[in-house]
Amino acid sequence: LQAAAYDHRHRPATTRDGHSIEVCANLGNTAHTPDAVERGADGIGLLRTEFIFMAHPEAPDLDTQVWEYRHAFDALNGLPLVARTLDVGGDKPLDYWPLPQEDNPFLGLRGIRLSLTRPEILETQVRALLTAAGDRPLRIMFPMVKDLEEFRAAREIVKRVQAEVAAADVQVGVMIEVPSCALLAGTLAPEVDFFSIGTNDLTQYTLAIDRGHGQLSAESDALHPAVLRLIQMTVEAAHAHQRWVGVCGELASDPQAIPVLVGLAVDELSVTSRRVPLVKACIRELTLDEARAQAELALTKASAAEVRDALESF
Ligand code: PEP
Numbered sequence: 001l002q003a004a005a006y007d008h009r010h011r012p013a014t015t016r017d018g019h020s021i022e023v024c025a026n027l028g029n030t031a032h033t034p035d036a037v038e039r040g041a042d043g044i045g046l047l048r049t050e051f052i053f054m055a056h057p058e059a060p061d062l063d064t065q066v067w068e069y070r071h072a073f074d075a076l077n078g079l080p081l082v083a084r085t086l087d088v089g090g091d092k093p094l095d096y097w098p099l100p101q102e103d104n105p106f107l108g109l110r111g112i113r114l115s116l117t118r119p120e121i122l123e124t125q126v127r128a129l130l131t132a133a134g135d136r137p138l139r140i141m142f143p144m145v146k147d148l149e150e151f152r153a154a155r156e157i158v159k160r161v162q163a164e165v166a167a168a169d170v171q172v173g174v175m176i177e178v179p180s181c182a183l184l185a186g187t188l189a190p191e192v193d194f195f196s197i198g199t200n201d202l203t204q205y206t207l208a209i210d211r212g213h214g215q216l217s218a219e220s221d222a223l224h225p226a227v228l229r230l231i232q233m234t235v236e237a238a239h240a241h242q243r244w245v246g247v248c249g250e251l252a253s254d255p256q257a258i259p260v261l262v263g264l265a266v267d268e269l270s271v272t273s274r275r276v277p278l279v280k281a282c283i284r285e286l287t288l289d290e291a292r293a294q295a296e297l298a299l300t301k302a303s304a305a306e307v308r309d310a311l312e313s314f
């Protein structure tokens with residue numbers, strides 16, 4: 001399957017009954033963009049920009065960032081790029097941005113909350129993204145958002161910078177990785193352009209299991225029916241407002257999960273580059289009806305282990 005999948009990597013990921021899903025790549029380094037395109041990615045579905053910041057001894061200035069992002073756009077040849085704004089804190093420290101000592105850093109100042117305490121950093125990043133994009137398809141999304149109020153505060157910054165640089169319109173979206181945002185997807189959907197579900201953090205915060213916990217790693221499974229229900233709620237709310245939904249957490253590249261995610265009607269999967277050909281091949285094997293049946297079955301189960309057992313025979 002691997003070799004055949006690679007041969008067909010540039011074909012779209014369309015189910016046997018004609019339903020297409022975009023399969024994009026997750027990147028932390030813009031120098032890997034040509035490789036992602038070569039592996040058949042339909043775009044970059046998650047650029048983890050904090051890795052660009054971590055590669056510098058101090059916060060990269062506007063020109064450095066423009067150079068970085070331009071690199072990605074040039075290699076993409078018109079394919080879309082979803083840039084996640086700086087996601088620092090919790091499991092993602094940044095040496096030159098010392099954070100307060102907190103008892104629970106995973107529940108503290110991190111992600112968009114942290115960025116909103118230093119809006120000038122976010123502004124520079126947004127300016128660099130808009131400048132590098134020009135009229136190429138840029139989508140900006142914010143990490144670890146908990147509700148509409150936080151999204152509005154961050155989007156305000158994008159709007160301000162857009163007006164200053166007279167930039168073309170860009171899609172502005174939200175990562176769904178805090179359960180409150182999935183539960184409130186219906187209140188967010190009218191104001192966002194898209195959702196991208198970060199199943200790594202969404203699972204951590206839903207199951208209350210540290211995503212890096214060695215002993216509990218077997219139980220920290222994103223195929224848990226509680227996580228699947230949050231995904232279902234998010235997609236239903238988004239589609240009711242004609243918004244698209246991606247999944248950019250690791251669940252998107254799990255072959256057992258792909259039928260379930262397709263059946264839950266997600267529009268895009270974003271996975272590590274080397275998995276793109278295989279994920280596309282898995283989708284091409286399915287029909288939408290089969291996928292829906294798998295999703296419905298999974299949602300009736302009581303645990304991730306039960307879900308995996310039920311999906312095994314498929
Ligand atoms: C996620 O949480 O699922 C995600 C994609 O973001 P990261 O893994 O970078 O936290």
Ligand code: MG
Pocket residue numbers: 143177198200201
């Ligand atoms: Mg995350």
